[in-house]
Amino acid sequence: MSMRAFRYIRHMVMGALCGLFITGGIAHAQKVIRIGAPLELTGKFVIYGSQGQRGLEMAVEAFAGTVAGHRIEVLLRDIQSTNQGAVSAMTDLLEKEKVDFLIGPIASGLVSAAVPAWRQRKPLWIVPGASALSFEEAIAGESMVFHTYAWGYGYHTGPANALAAAFGKGKKVAIIYSDGAYGRSHLPDARKHYTEAGFQIVATELVRENAADMNPALQKIRLTKPDVLVALMQTTDGIVVAKQIHVAKLGIPILVGSAFPQFQTWVDAVGEAANGWITAVAYLAGQAVPADPKYPRIFPAAKDWEAAFTKKYNREPELIDAMVYTSAAMLFLAIDRAGGGDKERVAKELRNLGVETIMGEGKFVPTPGGAVNQAFNEMFVIQRQGDKIVTVWPKARSNGQFKPIQ
The missing domain is CATH 3.40.50.2300 (Response regulator)
Structure with a gap:
């Protein structure tokens, strides 16, 4: 190799390294709230996961991608509609990515399969699905689980x-x-x-x-x-x-x-x-539900939210679209009110929320079955x-x- 070629390669490598350090510095300086989203994006429950993904997208857009001065970063994970996939995704999000906030999965069996992995770190977990009472029993007394789907009964x-x-x-x-x-x-x-x-x-x-x-x-x-x-x-x-x-x-x-x-x-x-x-x-498109008086941009009248959804996706929203949107929007609002990503403060703000949503009143209450935080149980x-x-x-x-x- 000639000296000229060597100098050229050295110059390119050093430039690349400098670029890497600069990018890393910028990324480090950015404030980010990371939300883990283990969802059924393929497999037999894909209709649940695809709705969940749409609901999350709408919620992030409602906050213009930022909350409390932090950029919202959603870490989607496809659990492939399997128990093993749910466990693997939860383990990756909690042990590798170390997220403090989770939304999903949806299907009862997959949510139940994820409970042991969740217990390892106990992040704040929004569960917009899982109607099985076995899950209600599993989370009895757990203050970091927020269930936003009606129970089976x-x-x-x-x-x-x-x-x-x-x-x-x-x-x-x-x-x-x-x-x-x-x-x-x-x-x-x-x-x-x-x-x-x-x-x-x-x-x-x-x-x-x-x-x-x-x-x-x-x-x-x-x-x-x-x-x-x-x-x-x-x-x-x-x-x-x-x-x-x-x-x-x-x-x-x-x-x-x-x-x-x-x-x-x-x-x-x-x-x-x-x-x-x-x-x-618990939700049906076309119902006359008014906007929240304090947060009308985040929780608009049902007809306005449904029109925006239909324009974006060229289809009417269904239950899980609306449920995940509402759940994520409530989480983002709680993060904003908490001033950042401290999960204990965010949990407190979530419990204190009382908002009018397309799903009805967004208010967390305990259930007779032992769940600490339950919303949207009326059907x-x-x-x-x-x-x-x-x-x-x-x-x-x-x-x-x-x-x-x-």
Whole structure:
């Protein structure tokens, strides 16, 4: 190598190193709030994770990317809709990245799988999903967990009471449930609340999660001639069960799903089989919800937020879009009020928040089951009637009545 070539290479290396040090110095000087976001971006729960990602994006934009003088940096991690993926992502975010704030995952089983990893450092954890009561038990007394999704019993108290009021007591109910954490955790509450509402449970059938064929269980249910069928399962299984009920022509006049009937992705997958399904919801686009008087830019009227969302994504928002947006916006507001990223101060500010949001009142309260911080536990009942969604309960906000499936 010639001396000239050597000097040229040395010059380039030194320049690169100088550039590296300067960039590192700038990065170090910047104030950053880092938010870990382990979400289901691929796999069977991708519809949850994709909504979560959109909600986070909208929340960051609402704060123009900064809070309390700090740049918001969201560290997205794809947990691939698996327990192992959830644990790996949580471990990476907590042990390597050392984040003090987490949002996600969404699906009950994946959230539960992440609990042991979370316990290692106990960052402030926003959980905008996980309705399973087993998770409520797991986080009992944990002051750093903020749950912003209705617990499983909310999916049963409303429909049971609404159906009893509409059709009277003594009707027969059959239950089909998946064998995972979600279905099993919902089963006791479904039994309890339908029984208390005056229904007679005539069948309880178990199906495997991700089963391609649920017909054997459905044919057993057919023999009991129920008036109501309650399906306790995640959305992917809800697609299978709805299609197979429709094809089998079971003739059951009332179909209730734990959560999946509210999702447009489920409707797109099952087509006309969606007609008549009932569920309880915490959010529905098109409701008349006013802006928060103190923070109208962050928590605008529902119609304005939904219009902005639709313009950005060319689709109407769904539950998890709205839930994650609201949860993240409340976290960012608490960080702003705390003046920075001290998680203890931020937790205190979160508990002190009381804001009007597109999800209703944003206020954290303890639950009878032991959760320290719970928001948005109120639900209402809807039914899909053709291409419309009709609110059927409670009467104060209803715009229609139940229509049994013919």
